[in-house]
Amino acid sequence: MRFARQLFIALLFALVASCKEPYDFATAPFIDGIVIDGLIDDGPGPWFVNIGTTVAAERKQKPLQGASVKITDQDRSFEYLREVSPGRYQLDGFIVRGNPGNSYTLDVTLPNGNHYKSTSETMPTGSSASDSVYFDVSTRKMVSSENVEINVWYVNIRLNTLLSEAKDARYRWGIDEVYSVYPTCWPGSISCPKICYVYQPTSRFNIALADPSQLIDPKINNLLLQERSVDESFNGRHYFNVTQYVMNPETYQYWKRVQEIVVKKGSIFDTPPARIRGNISNEDNPSDYAFGYFEASRTRVSRVRVDRGYIPIQLPSCDYNAQIPSNSNYCYDCTILEGSTLIEPDWF
Numbered sequence: 001m002r003f004a005r006q007l008f009i010a011l012l013f014a015l016v017a018s019c020k021e022p023y024d025f026a027t028a029p030f031i032d033g034i035v036i037d038g039l040i041d042d043g044p045g046p047w048f049v050n051i052g053t054t055v056a057a058e059r060k061q062k063p064l065q066g067a068s069v070k071i072t073d074q075d076r077s078f079e080y081l082r083e084v085s086p087g088r089y090q091l092d093g094f095i096v097r098g099n100p101g102n103s104y105t106l107d108v109t110l111p112n113g114n115h116y117k118s119t120s121e122t123m124p125t126g127s128s129a130s131d132s133v134y135f136d137v138s139t140r141k142m143v144s145s146e147n148v149e150i151n152v153w154y155v156n157i158r159l160n161t162l163l164s165e166a167k168d169a170r171y172r173w174g175i176d177e178v179y180s181v182y183p184t185c186w187p188g189s190i191s192c193p194k195i196c197y198v199y200q201p202t203s204r205f206n207i208a209l210a211d212p213s214q215l216i217d218p219k220i221n222n223l224l225l226q227e228r229s230v231d232e233s234f235n236g237r238h239y240f241n242v243t244q245y246v247m248n249p250e251t252y253q254y255w256k257r258v259q260e261i262v263v264k265k266g267s268i269f270d271t272p273p274a275r276i277r278g279n280i281s282n283e284d285n286p287s288d289y290a291f292g293y294f295e296a297s298r299t300r301v302s303r304v305r306v307d308r309g310y311i312p313i314q315l316p317s318c319d320y321n322a323q324i325p326s327n328s329n330y331c332y333d334c335t336i337l338e339g340s341t342l343i344e345p346d347w348f
Contacts, residue, residue, distance in 0.1 A: 035061055036116060036280050037292035038089075040071060040104055041245075041299040042123065045093040047071075051108060052087050054291070063087025066111045071096050074103040074120075098296065100125045106280065106294040116290050119279040123296040124248050126169025129210075130162040133242045133302040137230075137310055153230040153313055155306055157240050163210055163218040170252030171210040172245040172297075174202040175226050178345060180236035181334040184318045194342050196334035198233070202243070207259045211252060232316045237348065238306045246298035254278060254293050303347065 038049030049069055052061040063086035071091055072078040079096040081089035096104070106118040135158065139151045157175060177200040185192035206226055212218055225242060247255070257276050282288035308315075318331035330337050 034064070034110070034114075034116065034290040035292050036106070036108055036278075036290040036294065038106060038294045040091065040096075040098045040123075040296050042098045042100055043299055045091065045097065047091040047093070047098070049081060049089045049091070049106065049108075049294070050087055050292075051089065064110065068109040070107050072105045072107065078107075098123060100298060102296075104294075104296045108280075108290075114288075115283040116280050117283050118294040119250075121251070121279065121294060121296040122248055124166070124168045124170075124246050124298060126166030126246055126298075127164035128246055128298060128300045129164060129171055129244060131242065131244055131300070131302045132160040133225075133240075133304045134158055134160075135240070135304050135306055135310075137312070153311070155228045155230060155234070155238075155240075155310075156224060157226040157228070157242065157304065159208075159223040159225050159242065160221050161210075161219070161223070161244075163212045163215070163220070164246075165212045165218055167213075168248055169212065170247045170249060171212075172247060172252070172255055173208040173225055174243050174245070175206060176200060176202045176241050176243070177228075177233075177239065178241065178348070179233045179238040180348070181233075181330065181337065181340070182236055182318060183334045184320050184331045186320055193332070193334070195236075195344070196330075196337060196340040196342060197344055197348065198334075198337050199339040199341070201339070207255060207262060209252065209255055209259055230311055230313070230315070234306060234311050235308055235315055235317050239348065240304050240306070242302045242304070244300045244302070245295075246300075247295065248297075250279070251293065251295045251297060254295075 033054050035052045035054060036049065038047070040047045051064045051067050051069070053064050054061050065083065065086050067083075067089070069081040069089045070078050071081070073096050077095055079091060079094060081091045084090045098104075100123050103120045103122045105120050108116045110116070136156050137153060138156055139153050141149055142152050144150050159173065161171075163169075163171060179198055181196040181198055183193035183196070208223065208225055210220065226240070228240075254276070261276070277289055278291065278293040280290040280292065280294055318328070334340055335342065
């Protein structure tokens with residue numbers, strides 16, 4: 001019985017972590033509203049709050065500019081956030097910083113005067129889980145559009161972890177990617193184009209959760225967090241950054257509801273996110289609540305690097321004497337890639 005229960009939990013984690021269904025904008029219901037999403041953690045900062053509006057007719061989110069945003073701690077010290085890009089507001093941490101055991105409240109005043117406020121969120125004091133992140137490479141046979149059987153290669157990001165059994169600790173893991181792109185350097189060139197570093201943000205659809213109080217064994221082994229198909233992004237260094245979030249029980253319940261929708265439908269929009277109530281509402285009209293959630297969580301990042309030598313197949317490359325990718329414009333100017341920067345991360 002114990003083995004069966006642990007196997008069921010592992011399978012549930014794997015199912016959620018491998019869910020890659022895209023947003024179904026063509027059929028999913030979409031509701032107008034305000035989207036406010038942010039986090040403060042116990043890291044060095046800065047921290048960010050994203051604010052936007054959903055428009056049913058256009059079925060996408062638009063950044064909302066010009067809002068007044070502040071975060072207040074349990075001592076009533078507060079700090080205003082500055083807008084660093086459309087709809088993205090940054091807390092620098094000159095006054096308010098994330099500390100376990102402290103409580104935080106988010107206040108947002110929109111340009112139209114509407115005031116949204118979160119519930120007070122307490123950052124857990126429970127210990128981080130002991131994570132070990134690793135990868136393997138696998139292949140699967142598939143039939144191409146030309147009805148030809150082909151091998152498709154994948155990089156699988158996996159996790160072994162030992163959970164803390166603290167009463168206020170619940171866990172979530174998310175993955176983002178950063179990889180290097182070497183643009184074409186022609187023979188005889190005086191100088192070569194600079195290397196780009198491309199950031200791919202954490203997907204809200206790869207949701208892995210754990211509640212130690214529901215597990216017999218605090219150890220979780222070989223948990224599949226992400227199955228990533230191999231493409232030309234693996235020509236250079238390719239990092240997967242696994243962020244562990246230690247959440248309070250209320251934040252865990254929010255993400256649990258999101259997880260249930262993703263597992264059931266494959267897209268959060270099939271039972272639209274308006275159905276999932278977060279912790280941010282209009283001060284003058286409590287029934288008017290924002291989509292999204294403001295959380296205060298502890299975080300820890302584990303990184304795994306996948307070098308070109310681990311990929312056993314030939315890949316299109318920007319090298320002048322190699323097979324050039326079909327979408328090769330970025331080989332001449334890699335800064336056109338979404339999420340790219342010329343600044344190398346200090347841990348790369």
